[in-house]
Amino acid sequence: MTTNLFSRSTPWDLRTRTLMTILACITFFAVIFISAWLYGEQGQVTNLGLRKLPPSWERPFGTDWLGRDMLARTLKGLRLSLSVGLTAAACSAFIALLFGLAAAMLGRTVDLIVTWLVDVGMAVPHLVLLILISFACGGGAKGVIIAVAASHWPSLTRVIRAEILQLRSADYIKLSRQFGKGPYWIARRHLLPHVIPQFVVGMLLLFPHTILHAAGLTFLGFGMSPHTPAIGVLLAESMRYLSMGLWWLAVAPGIALIVSVKVFDMLGNNFRALLDPRTSQE
Amino acid sequence: MFTIIKFLFLKTTRLALLIAAVAVLSFVLVSNSPIDPVDAYAGAAILNISPEQRDIIAQRWGVDKPPIERFLTWAGQLVQGDFGVSAIFNEPVLDVISKRFITSFWLMALAWSFSGALGFGLGLTAGAWEGSLIDRGIRIYAYTMASTPTFWVGIVLLMVFSVFLSWTPTCCAWPIGMSADQATIWQRLHHLLLPVITLSLIGIAKITLHTREKTIEAMHSDYAIFARAQGESTIGIVLRQAVRNVALPAVTLQFASLGELFGGAVLAEQVFAYPGLGRATVEAGIGGDVPLLLGIVLISTVFVFTGNSVADFIYQLVDPRMRKVAGSSS
Numbered sequence: 001m002t003t004n005l006f007s008r009s010t011p012w013d014l015r016t017r018t019l020m021t022i023l024a025c026i027t028f029f030a031v032i033f034i035s036a037w038l039y040g041e042q043g044q045v046t047n048l049g050l051r052k053l054p055p056s057w058e059r060p061f062g063t064d065w066l067g068r069d070m071l072a073r074t075l076k077g078l079r080l081s082l083s084v085g086l087t088a089a090a091c092s093a094f095i096a097l098l099f100g101l102a103a104a105m106l107g108r109t110v111d112l113i114v115t116w117l118v119d120v121g122m123a124v125p126h127l128v129l130l131i132l133i134s135f136a137c138g139g140g141a142k143g144v145i146i147a148v149a150a151s152h153w154p155s156l157t158r159v160i161r162a163e164i165l166q167l168r169s170a171d172y173i174k175l176s177r178q179f180g181k182g183p184y185w186i187a188r189r190h191l192l193p194h195v196i197p198q199f200v201v202g203m204l205l206l207f208p209h210t211i212l213h214a215a216g217l218t219f220l221g222f223g224m225s226p227h228t229p230a231i232g233v234l235l236a237e238s239m240r241y242l243s244m245g246l247w248w249l250a251v252a253p254g255i256a257l258i259v260s261v262k263v264f265d266m267l268g269n270n271f272r273a274l275l276d277p278r279t280s281q282e
Numbered sequence: 283m284f285t286i287i288k289f290l291f292l293k294t295t296r297l298a299l300l301i302a303a304v305a306v307l308s309f310v311l312v313s314n315s316p317i318d319p320v321d322a323y324a325g326a327a328i329l330n331i332s333p334e335q336r337d338i339i340a341q342r343w344g345v346d347k348p349p350i351e352r353f354l355t356w357a358g359q360l361v362q363g364d365f366g367v368s369a370i371f372n373e374p375v376l377d378v379i380s381k382r383f384i385t386s387f388w389l390m391a392l393a394w395s396f397s398g399a400l401g402f403g404l405g406l407t408a409g410a411w412e413g414s415l416i417d418r419g420i421r422i423y424a425y426t427m428a429s430t431p432t433f434w435v436g437i438v439l440l441m442v443f444s445v446f447l448s449w450t451p452t453c454c455a456w457p458i459g460m461s462a463d464q465a466t467i468w469q470r471l472h473h474l475l476l477p478v479i480t481l482s483l484i485g486i487a488k489i490t491l492h493t494r495e496k497t498i499e500a501m502h503s504d505y506a507i508f509a510r511a512q513g514e515s516t517i518g519i520v521l522r523q524a525v526r527n528v529a530l531p532a533v534t535l536q537f538a539s540l541g542e543l544f545g546g547a548v549l550a551e552q553v554f555a556y557p558g559l560g561r562a563t564v565e566a567g568i569g570g571d572v573p574l575l576l577g578i579v580l581i582s583t584v585f586v587f588t589g590n591s592v593a594d595f596i597y598q599l600v601d602p603r604m605r606k607v608a609g610s611s612s
Contacts, residue, residue, distance in 0.1 A: 116303075119300070120300065120303050120304060120307065122541075123300055123304060123583050123586060123587060124304060124308075124541075124579060124582065124583050124586070125540075125541040125542075125544040125545050125582045125583075125585075125586055126541060126542070126545050127544070127545030127548050127549070127563075128544065128545070128548070128563060128578065128579055128582050129579075131548075131563060131564070131567040131575075132308055132311055132312070132567075132575065132579055133311060134567070135311075135312065135315055135567045135570075135575065136311035136312055136314055136315045137315070137316075138315055138316035208429055212429070212431050215431055216431060216432070216433065216545075216549055219431070219433050219549070219552070220548070220549070220552055220564050220567075221564065221568055222567060222568070235433065235434060235437065238437070239437060239553070242437070242440060242441050242445055243445055243452065245445065245446075247441050250434070250437045250438065250441065251438065251441075254431070254434040254437070254438070257431065257434070258426070258429055258430050258431075258434070261429035261430075262425075262426070262429045265425075265428075265429055
């Protein structure tokens, strides 16, 4: 199902509505990044006179135990978590593209190795794999990014490999080979134009997973220190104040995270609808 | 009968190869870690440890030897069923894992059954009345849960039911100050309640959406249309025709999702301070307990593999078409 923000009662056709949805999603992220930047240092400023205030009109997300504004902290945390998720998803998608191309183009041995790597990568529970890699990288923000980036490629690799294998047996590719075109020429001129949309959509649809996994890893205490307030760190900290009844510390950042993930999901699905020739003209 | 033996033989061979690969790769990963196990184990107390004591600890754990030699020792012991000794629990790794696994098992088993049964029911309902208000409600719920972090659901439940209402305990698997065997079954269930609900709420999403798709497919099939032409009601079609065709993929999916279940358990156990295998994984990762971490990686791989194999096996057992295909290819 493709969630579309605009109902059928608007004067636009589906294509315009899909485009407008994509635009709205991008605006949403622009607002997060710009406002996090505009807040500057305000999220870190402690103000002991304003401690533990519940949400109000001036401070919609309340303040924490040091009087820091939770809206500012949430925006900054979101910016950090989204950046980590974006970087990791982009890396994973590139690995998947390379592996998928290699598996389909470089002969049987490479194909066997890549499919086997995919199987091994999917054999370990994902979160355990994340913990293992983040441990291997020595933790820290770097550990989180590498762990998330290095563990999300298997499923997309499968998709890209299958796509290319299917393309390779297409008549026009066979014909091209008969005409004496080399594998690199075919890869660049025939295969890439087909695979790039798959790759873009695959990358966009990886974002929700990478963001959630990065948040999960930081929540468990891998990587980010309290000085880098990623959204997972904010939620982990909020647990210590739950018994004192500071519910807003957990609720607001959590909802902000869910909304962001959902918006990314919507962005990916609308892009897919637009790029897929079967649905783009509807 | 012959097919079953062949199936088991093939699966065991694959598992052995997989374990070998995972063992080599994860060992390479941990031995490249810049985290020093001795430093991680000692934590802040490292300042009170003299260099000589440090060397003794390093020697006892064998971390002063080159990686290849360590790997050979570890793999040699592994083949004999010895996973080494956990540094943070000071117990054989296998003992720690089996004890923790039993605690986690009840959590995972209950959540797995609930999410499976509920998700299947919701998916059937949504698919049978596609486009209705109830379908939209179920779909919105499932899509929202798919983008919600497990630990956040846990935090919210903990806040509402344990902190504000005080209906449920805030931590652990049994009352504080008791041991596992002293607690009654009701106390254990009371402590299990929130973690199980957390995992179920999240786990429902995938199975619901999958079942819904399959149900819609079944409701548009020729046999469903024929049944309707004969005057069968929607409920009748769902219960007599659709259910049988939808149940198999649902069961398969549920068995194939053990990896996600394990991951969810890690997060839920962290929120509720539930002393299961998931929490041990986090403790091993943060405390730099290499033998335990490697042991958990291998055991959880076997766990996921078993789930996938059971799914394959059920397919062959239940669906006569699959058996025929398997038979003709052999």
